[in-house]
Amino acid sequence: MSEVPQAKGDSPPGSCPIEPAFRVPVTAPCLLMIFGASGDLTARKLVPALFDLHREGLLPGPFAVLGVSRTPMTDASFRDRLRTAAAEFGAGPFDAAAWDAFAPMIFYHPADVSDPGAFGPLSTRASVLCETSAIPGNVVFYAAVAPKSYAPLVRAIASAGLADPSGAMPGYRRIIIEKPFGEDLESARSLAADVTAVFRESQVYRIDHYLGKETVQNMLVFRFANGIFEPLWNRNYIEHVQITVAESIGVEGRGDYYEGTGAVRDMVQNHLLQLLALVAMEPPVSLSADDVRDEKRKVLHAIEPTPLGELGRACVRGQYTAGSSAGKPVPGYRAEKHVAPGSLAETFAAFRFTIDNWRWGGVPFYLRTGKRMGRALSEIAIRFRPAPTLLFGDTACGQMASNWLVINVSPDEGIYLRFSAKAPGPEVCIRPVEFAFNYHETFGARVPSPYSRLLLDAMHGDATLFPRMDSVEAAWALLDPFLSRWKADPGADLWMYEAGSDGPREADSLFEGNTEGWRSR
Ligand SMILES: NC(=O)c1ccc[n+]([C@@H]2O[C@H](COP(=O)([O-])OP(=O)(O)OC[C@H]3O[C@@H](n4cnc5c(N)ncnc54)[C@H](OP(=O)(O)O)[C@@H]3O)[C@@H](O)[C@H]2O)c1
Structure with missing residues (x-):
């Protein structure tokens, strides 16, 4: 897909239709x-x-x-x-x-x-x-x-x-x-108290480099600068949302850090819940840092706390065993440097959450992250509800595919929409096809590193892409009951998976048999 030429009158004369790769230079030394x-x-x-x-x-x-x-x-x-x-x-x-x-x-x-x-x-x-x-x-x-x-x-x-x-x-x-800012709600609050005893909140920039990625920033533009998506962006049309951050690498010599942290603290509390907030938030009143962050806080607050009796059904953890990566054999997590031989730290975590508000009531959000997965891939995938009648359900070669809108965060930053089309021929044969937009193909420019963008923002004094303390707290509050459960029973909800696989099969149980389960491409 290429950039569409601007229609006359779409933008003021002389304005640039393409965003520069970076923002304007910082002028203050x-x-x-x-x-x-x-x-x-x-x-x-x-x-x-x-x-x-x-x-x-x-x-x-x-x-x-x-x-x-x-x-x-x-x-x-x-x-x-x-x-x-x-x-x-x-x-x-x-x-x-x-x-x-x-x-x-x-x-x-x-x-x-x-x-x-x-x-x-x-x-x-x-x-x-x-x-x-x-x-x-x-x-x-x-x-x-x-x-x-x-x-x-x-x-x-x-x-x-x-x-x-x-x-x-x-x-x-x-x-x-x-990151990580704290290791649970209590320690995050205690750290915040230490920090705010020294700095005003407006001086503090808690970095989450995922928010500096181009595709993640594009979420706001995609949702709020286009008239066609937002009317569908709710429980009436969306069946569920999957957010995946999968890495093919292992712990890369950082076993001592990972042993005390694990995937939930390292990835879910920050990157995945921040992505969820961007997908699910209401339109902000303006693009000011506080207006955007107010909406993110509200949606994180609206996620239903998981009842204690449901914790084991709302999360699956995993740890990789020996397997392969890029065709080469790789050791299991317990054989990595600085990792205890009987370690129960999770290298994979999957959650199901629901958001208790008018837009999202009843729509499950599935979050998944893991190391040594078959493929390095970060995406936000939105599955739409099926057509209300199955007009083509019994065609001889019909293959009704669900509609997916997928935002690729990495690699191949871009967006695609999958829908059904008739294949040429005398019969009504239905095939899934895609509209696809790829950042690199369309804009040509190389995608800047998220750290470049965020360092520049901090020098500019723009905190929009830095999580505020209230959303950090809201994220810890959601995860705290799970962390307490695993503190009392360190092996709970933990399953082994082979390096190079899609994670433990038990993670499919989060779907409770309602849909096709986790996407695999
Ligand atoms: N590495 C990543 O890709 C990554 C990604 C996201 C977040 N982070 C976060 O970034 C932080 C740093 O991570 P890292 O991977 O760079 O860790 P690292 O390689 O272990 O580096 C830690 C640094 O802290 C210095 N240091 C330790 N104790 C010190 C002390 N008492 N006084 C002064 N300097 C001290 C160490 O240098 P000396 O030993 O020379 O003092 C070293 O420069 C961590 O909070 C981590 O969670 C890292």
Whole structure:
């Protein structure tokens, strides 16, 4: 499908019909302080995203990165390390000349975030850097350390006088906090109390990188900039919704993190429930951060809490055993590095939820995520109710297919609609066919990394795509009864599945035999 030419009068003269790959450049100078600078996230995601922004000319001028972690490094050795990371994890061929222009903006300071005494020298280093780089006090802190270090980090920032909750200092101070935000409702509230003792809510950006993906942002445009879909977007026409985030990779050496987290905390509490909120929310009054986030909160609040007696029927967990991936044998989860041999951590989780409001009453939402699945795929699939009469039900070669609208989040970002059509010939033979839209084919532009978009938004001060604390709490409140059940009985609802499969077969039971079950393409 190609981009449709604009009809005369569709847009003001001179306006651009295609969104640029990124937003406009940030104009206000900024110092980005990354805590956890020697870690995986910085190397794999943050630095490639920043380098991309630099190449697109979208970083503010002046701009500087100050990396902080305990590993002793100089500015030069830190830059060398990041150069290797940018070459390995960046999009497209590595541009050495562009890197040479970018590298002088990168600095490093060794410090332990649990040692408030280390923040005096760090604060001095940041001030000197701002002065020599002509940055008038705008600072974004990025908490890329382990979740247990978030609270000590914000306390140390406060005790060094760097947080500026009263807004009295020149420029802005904002903090980006990585997921997971808490490990249950109580710990999330306790962390929120630690954070808001130091920062105002408007300074806090809880990152969920799924919300920075183009297709996810397109949900709002798809639903609310088109007149044809929204009238169907309710219980009268939609039978159920499936949200799948499947990964073909295993835990990739992060077994120690996964052991304490599992798929429910790592994926469902944030990415999957945030996707559900975007699919199910009401139209916001405006696109302001708070209006969008108000609607997301409302829909998460409207999800029916699962009654205690139903917990075992509303969720299936799984853990992968040895199998294959891309044709090669792979070990089971329990044989991965830093994983206990008898571990009961889940690497797969599937849930059924219903939303108790007028739009969605009685429509099940099925959520599923897993590692070492047969195929890496993230999609939102909406199944429509069948036609009310089976006019073609007994044709000789009829094959009535259900109507699906599928939003591909990754790979192959795009949208397709499946419907039935008559195959050519004298008989009425019905075949499923598709209307398909693919981002890359239509717009040609490469899809920007979600971290680029979200880093830029934080520098712009636009929090629309960052979950607010009320929706974080609502998500934990939904999952807490399940987490308590598994705390009391760690093996409950846990089934084994072979690496390279679609997850445990038991996950089909969530459909209670009503439909075709999970989609497999
Ligand atoms: N990796 C990903 O793809 C990914 C994706 C989504 C979210 N996240 C989240 O991002 C955060 C970081 O993840 P990661 O994978 O990068 O972890 P990681 O590779 O273990 O890195 C942790 C970083 O924190 C630093 N650190 C640890 N203790 C410290 C201390 N006391 N003071 C200063 N620095 C300290 C470590 O450096 P030193 O040992 O040198 O101090 C290292 O730079 C986690 O919260 C994770 O949940 C990661």
